[in-house]
Amino acid sequence: MPVKKAKTLKPTSDAVEILHRRSYEGKPARLKNLEDARANDEIARKIHEMRTAxxxxxxxLAKLIGTTASVICRLEDADYEGHSLAMLRRVAGALNQRVEIRFIPIRRSA
Amino acid sequence: MPVKKAKTLKPTSDAVEILHRRSYEGKPARLKNLEDARANDEIARKIHEMRTAxxxxxxxLAKLIGTTASVICRLEDADYEGHSLAMLRRVAGALNQRVEIRFIPIRRSA
DNA sequence: CAGTCTATTCGCAATATTGCGAAAATGCAA
DNA sequence: TTGCATTTTCGCAATATTGCGAATAGACTG
Structure with a gap:
């Protein structure tokens, strides 16, 4: 079991949230970044999960997609923000998965 | 518009790659590229659909996400391969949507 | 403890995407 | 047809991601 950064190893919400609150306190425009951070964390976690599975x-895995371990490590870092569809597909392909992209309407409760 | 480039696969010399081949038997790499091309086409179409909707x-839309029309046009080009999660999220956010990423197992017909 | 495998981080080059203006093409209505 | 808005394409600079080796840290076993 890989011990990642102590930061976001546990439940997604707390650590990331606190970090962001400290950096972008009270900025609604940054609220979206919080969601993105959580989504990136989920992607990192999912890649790790699929690889270990x-x-x-x-x-x-790096060799399977023609790169090096450090790159995979970067992808599994919860703080990594540079995910590209191309890279996600390479990883998914090597693990016999496909990447599905969906746009889902946000409903904001008053 | 950028011309599609074929990715050069590295020579196989590992047991791991043999595993990989086993899982990919009967499914050449170019088939996967076709799937990616179609997925990109869907993304382009979806962006266009959401924008017009x-x-x-x-x-x-460009102004909403802080860029120019030519960039949006590029995103709506079915042949565009450079989609990044960051850009998709910017577009989605401006249109009150969120981007959902899912990894779905590929099921071969036995 | 040493030895091995694995994971993580760092630094920089190579490559790819984005930013953005300008021009040309398209569409539509008067 | 003209006029006007919109879309598309082109070119290049700015920025971001990827490639990759090397060093470090962590885990596990003998």
Whole structure:
């Protein structure tokens, strides 16, 4: 079990939220960034989950998609924000998955 | 518009890659590219659909996310491959939507 | 303890995406 | 047709992501 940064290893909400509140206190425009951070965390976690479920090391997965372990590590970092569809697809493809993108309407409660 | 480039696969010399091949038997890489192309086309179409549904011109949407019309046009180009999560989120956010990413197992017909 | 495998971080080059203006093409209505 | 808004394409600079080695840290076993 990989111990990631102590920061976001546990429940998604707390750590990220606190960090962001400290940085962008009281800015509604930054609220969206909070959601993005959480989404990125989920992606990182999912990649890690899929890789370990396939019983692959970072180095092994890296070779499958033609890159190095450090790149995989970066993808599994909850704080990484540079996810591209191309990279997600490469990872997903190596793990026999496909990436589905959906746009979902946000309803804001008054 | 950028021309699609074929990715150069590295030579196979590992047991891991053999595993990979086993999981990919009967499914050449170019087939996956076709799926990606279609997925990109869907994204482009969806952005166009959401923008027009919101009764916005490319210029108007561009201003909402702090860029120019040519960028929006590029996003709505079915052949565009450079989609990043960050950009998709900017567009989605301006249209009151959120981007959902899902990894879905590929099911082969036995 | 040493040794091995794995994961993480850092630094920089290579590559890709974005920013943005301008021009050309398209569409539509008078 | 003209006129006007909109879309599309082009070119290049600015920015961001990826590629990759090397060093460090962590975990596990003998």
């Amino acid at each position: 396939a019983a692959l090391t970072q180095t092994q | 919101a009764a916005l011109t490319q210029t108007q």
